[in-house]
Amino acid sequence: MRKDYQPGVLQPTQRSASEIAARDEFNRKHPPIEGLVVPHDLRKMELPERPWRNNRGQWFDLAGYEVLSAHVAELKPGSCSVRHRHTTEAYLYVVKGYGYSVINYEGEPEQVVEWSEGTLFAPPRWAWHQHFNLDESDTSRYLAIQDTGLLRTMKLHQIERHPVQLSPEEGARLLAELRQPDPDRRADL
Numbered sequence: 240m241r242k243d244y245q246p247g248v249l250q251p252t253q254r255s256a257s258e259i260a261a262r263d264e265f266n267r268k269h270p271p272i273e274g275l276v277v278p279h280d281l282r283k284m285e286l287p288e289r290p291w292r293n294n295r296g297q298w299f300d301l302a303g304y305e306v307l308s309a310h311v312a313e314l315k316p317g318s319c320s321v322r323h324r325h326t327t328e329a330y331l332y333v334v335k336g337y338g339y340s341v342i343n344y345e346g347e348p349e350q351v352v353e354w355s356e357g358t359l360f361a362p363p364r365w366a367w368h369q370h371f372n373l374d375e376s377d378t379s380r381y382l383a384i385q386d387t388g389l390l391r392t393m394k395l396h397q398i399e400r401h402p403v404q405l406s407p408e409e410g411a412r413l414l415a416e417l418r419q420p421d422p423d424r425r426a427d428l
Contacts, residue, residue: 257397257398257399258291258292258323258398258399258400259396259397259398261291262291262398265287265289265291265296266298268287269287269297269298271297271298271299271300271308271310272297272298272299272300272301273299273300273301274301274302275301275302276301277299277301281311281334281335281380281382282334282335282380284297284311286311286312286313289312291321291400292312292320292321292323293318293319293320293321294312294313294314294315294318294320295312295313295315296310296311296312296313297310297311298310299311304388305388305389305392306386306388306389307384307385307386307387307388308384308385308386308387308388309382309383309384309385310382310383311334311380311381311382311383312370312380312381312383313378313379313380314336314338314370314371314372314378314379314380315372315378316372316374316375316376316377316378317372317373317374317375317407318371318372318407319369319370319371319372319405319407319410320369320370320371321369321400321401321404322341322367322368322369322400322401322403322404322405323367323368323369323398323399323400323401324362324365324366324367324368324398324399324401325364325365325385325396325397325398325399326364326365326390326395326396326397326398327364327385327386327387327390327396328361328364328385328386329361329362329383329384329385330359330360330361330383330384330385331354331359331360331361331362331381331382331383332358332359332381332382332384333354333355333356333357333358333359333379333380333381334356334380334381334382335356335378335379335380336355336356336372336374336377336378336379336380337353337354337355337356337372337373337374337379338353338354338355338370338371338372338373338374338379339351339352339353339354339370339371339373339410339414339417340352340354340360340362340368340369340370340371341367341368341369341371341405341410341413342362342363342366342367342368343366343367344363344365344366344367345367349413350417351413351414351416351417353414353417354381367401369401369404369405369410371407371410371411371414
């Protein structure tokens with residue numbers, strides 16, 4: 240894991256735009272679920288479309304927390320999310336399905352993390368990442384828990400879409416490379 244943010248982390252670059260406005264508009268139309276508990280099974284609850292991210296999702300505002308936020312996201316059968324990065328730290332827990340995520344820092348080689356139900360992983364802060372559902376007939380879902388509230392309060396929150404999106408074929412090529420033994424492959428970011 241890198242010990243620093245890369246230059247330009249606090250403002251969008253010229254080549255890509257922030258996703259924060261789209262997300263805020265989504266939350267106005269589909270308010271976060273509030274309370275002490277989510278009264279639904281995260282694997283089965285209905286989720287509205289998030290077109291800017293090419294998936295479905297729902298945010299939660301539990302216990303009136305000001306630092307942590309959470310959302311569940313669903314990848315459609317055989318599809319992928321939008322490649323993006325954010326200044327927030329995030330834990331992703333896979334509640335349903337199986338697939339992989341491509342993760343890299345700007346200008347560094349892509350790495351692949353395979354996941355299935357029960358996997359917990361964390362894309363490093365400000366690293367590009369894109370999620371792929373390998374199940375052609377069913378959805379996959381993950382729960383993301385982030386420190387969004389803290390960074391928004393400090394005016395350090397940023398979400399940026401990568402100017403080049405990986406196709407499922409390009410993602411599959413990276414996955415195949417990961418599965419081949421390579422003594423020179425770095426084990427961590």
